[in-house]
Amino acid sequence: MSIFSDNWDLLRDAFLTTLSLAVVSGLVALVIGTVLAGMRVSPIAPLRWLATFYVEVFRNTPLTVVFFFFAFGIVFIDLQFPSRYITAVAALGLYTAAFVCEALRSGINAVPPGQAEAARAIGLTFGQTLRTVVFPQAFRTVVPPLGNVWIALAKNTSIAAGFAVTELTAALQRLTNVESTRLLMVFLAIVVAYLVITLPSALVIRLIERRVAILR
Amino acid sequence: MTSAVLFDVAGPRARRRQRIGTVLGGLIVLGLVGLALWRLGSNGQLAGERWAVLLDFNSGVPQALGNALVDTLQVAAVAMVAATLLGGILAAGRLSDHVWVRVPVTAVIEFFRAVPLLVLILFCLLYLPTIGVPITSFGALALGLTLYNMAVLAEIFRAGILSVDRGQREAAYAVGMRKTQVMVLILLPQAVRRMLPVLVAQLVVLLKDSSLGFIVGYLELLRTARGLVESFNLTFGNTYTFQLYVAAALIYIVVNLLLSWLARVLERRSRRDRRLAATEDVELPADVQMGGGGGPA
Numbered sequence: 001m002s003i004f005s006d007n008w009d010l011l012r013d014a015f016l017t018t019l020s021l022a023v024v025s026g027l028v029a030l031v032i033g034t035v036l037a038g039m040r041v042s043p044i045a046p047l048r049w050l051a052t053f054y055v056e057v058f059r060n061t062p063l064t065v066v067f068f069f070f071a072f073g074i075v076f077i078d079l080q081f082p083s084r085y086i087t088a089v090a091a092l093g094l095y096t097a098a099f100v101c102e103a104l105r106s107g108i109n110a111v112p113p114g115q116a117e118a119a120r121a122i123g124l125t126f127g128q129t130l131r132t133v134v135f136p137q138a139f140r141t142v143v144p145p146l147g148n149v150w151i152a153l154a155k156n157t158s159i160a161a162g163f164a165v166t167e168l169t170a171a172l173q174r175l176t177n178v179e180s181t182r183l184l185m186v187f188l189a190i191v192v193a194y195l196v197i198t199l200p201s202a203l204v205i206r207l208i209e210r211r212v213a214i215l216r
Numbered sequence: 217m218t219s220a221v222l223f224d225v226a227g228p229r230a231r232r233r234q235r236i237g238t239v240l241g242g243l244i245v246l247g248l249v250g251l252a253l254w255r256l257g258s259n260g261q262l263a264g265e266r267w268a269v270l271l272d273f274n275s276g277v278p279q280a281l282g283n284a285l286v287d288t289l290q291v292a293a294v295a296m297v298a299a300t301l302l303g304g305i306l307a308a309g310r311l312s313d314h315v316w317v318r319v320p321v322t323a324v325i326e327f328f329r330a331v332p333l334l335v336l337i338l339f340c341l342l343y344l345p346t347i348g349v350p351i352t353s354f355g356a357l358a359l360g361l362t363l364y365n366m367a368v369l370a371e372i373f374r375a376g377i378l379s380v381d382r383g384q385r386e387a388a389y390a391v392g393m394r395k396t397q398v399m400v401l402i403l404l405p406q407a408v409r410r411m412l413p414v415l416v417a418q419l420v421v422l423l424k425d426s427s428l429g430f431i432v433g434y435l436e437l438l439r440t441a442r443g444l445v446e447s448f449n450l451t452f453g454n455t456y457t458f459q460l461y462v463a464a465a466l467i468y469i470v471v472n473l474l475l476s477w478l479a480r481v482l483e484r485r486s487r488r489d490r491r492l493a494a495t496e497d498v499e500l501p502a503d504v505q506m507g508g509g510g511g512p513a
Binding site: 041043044045046047050056057059060061062063064065068069072073076077078095096099100102103106116120126129130134145148149151152153155156158159161162169172173176180183184187190191194195198199 | 222223226234237238241242245252255256259261330331332333334335338339342343346420423424425426427428430431438457458461462464465468469472473476499501502503504505506507508
């Protein structure tokens with residue numbers, strides 16, 4: 001296990017970068033995705049169109065292309081992210097938001113129509129219906145799919161390596177040069193580092209799922 | 217639940233409010249788009265001759281982008297075929313009655329789903345040569361995509377096979393078929409037909425992931441555009457950079473949109489098919505659609 005002790009600083013920093021990338025862009029994605037999901041079921045048609053357009057574009061664009069544009073493309077409309085880290089957060093967050101929206105929408109669709117009808121019947125407005133009746137139930141049924149989106153996001157942070165953010169996969173590329181005699185150990189170390197994020201997440205998701213499940 | 221349940225049919229005042237909101241929102245969106253176009257225009261990025269290079273055969277750009285598209289589709293096609301075959305075998309193994317088959321197969325599926333795709337591709341590219349397996353960037357990309365997608369498809373196939381009505385299997389056993397016959401003659405044909413839209417949707421994900429070739433040095437669309445930009449920069453400076461990047465991205469998006477549309481058409485057709493009646497919606501889960509090694513750990 002000397003691969004860990006020999007490169008402890010690099011691995012630790014890379015691990016923390018990956019983790020913070022995933023957490024920060026996950027929060028960004030959750031906020032934007034929730035708004036998008038609300039827009040997709042809204043009574044105002046243009047809002048629906050806008051959200052659908054957003055989701056369709058990001059769903060059919062490779063994440064690498066999104067990264068690429070944020071890194072090299074937006075300078076042409078005189079925009080520039082202050083750092084590569086923020087570029088990565090923006091790309092990951094905006095990309096993942098489309099999938100958060102999809103997961104939430106499937107959750108909204110799973111709430112029985114009677115709930116929304118009852119909410120309307122007692123006079124709640126659209127915003128109130130969503131906020132107090134539909135979203136609380138939808139969020140519970142989407143704990144597993146949202147959790148899986150989070151895990152996928154944690155793995156997708158690896159693409160930031162191609163755009164000069166020193167996270168785990170970039171550390172991997174650096175280590176393969178330095179430690180060419182212990183390549184297998186290097187790969188193992190990096191895979192373990194990713195699993196340290198994803199496996200506990202999977203466990204926590206299962207716990208939350210059981211906690212908040214609604215019996216129907 | 218359709219969204220129509222969520223709100224009442226709007227009355228005259230609500231309709232007026234919505235119209236005002238629509239106009240305001242539309243103005244804001246148009247304003248933002250206009251702002252971006254204005255910035256592009258004032259940087260001279262919208263000039264016709266800058267975009268003409270994309271269709272000018274003398275510059276070699278259309279040929280290069282065309283070749284890149286073919287190369288991208290090639291790697292996706294190879295990986296898709298291999299992943300479908302291996303995924304089918306793994307799915308059968310996962311459903312096996314024998315523990316000594318089921319457990320290792322499950323471990324393989326879970327492992328390849330848990331590792332980020334890029335790490336998998338880098339492993340093929342960097343590690344395999346050191347143990348005497350020569351591999352090109354094409355090979356590494358195709359192998360990495362195959363390994364990840366076979367695991368994902370195995371799970372999709374398994375769900376498909378399990379979703380075939382129990383009566384089908386029981387009837388097949390009742391008329392005296394053996395295990396293999398039941399699987400090959402009864403379950404697989406129905407499962408495959410049901411899984412066809414999902415298979416095409418997974419192809420979209422795979423095609424998206426093939427853009428990881430950009431990072432490992434395979435000449436797919438993005439890397440080709442980057443290469444063109446670098447060679448043009450020597451003679452023309454930054455003149456064509458933005459146009460080439462937009463072209464590469466647009467090709468990806470258009471091809472993927474076409475495939476997504478095909479998946480929807482297939483799904484609608486299979487829903488009309490009486491032999492498949494009463495199947496519930498089959499859709500790729502959101503995390504699998506994300507690509508890049510999505511799917512639960």
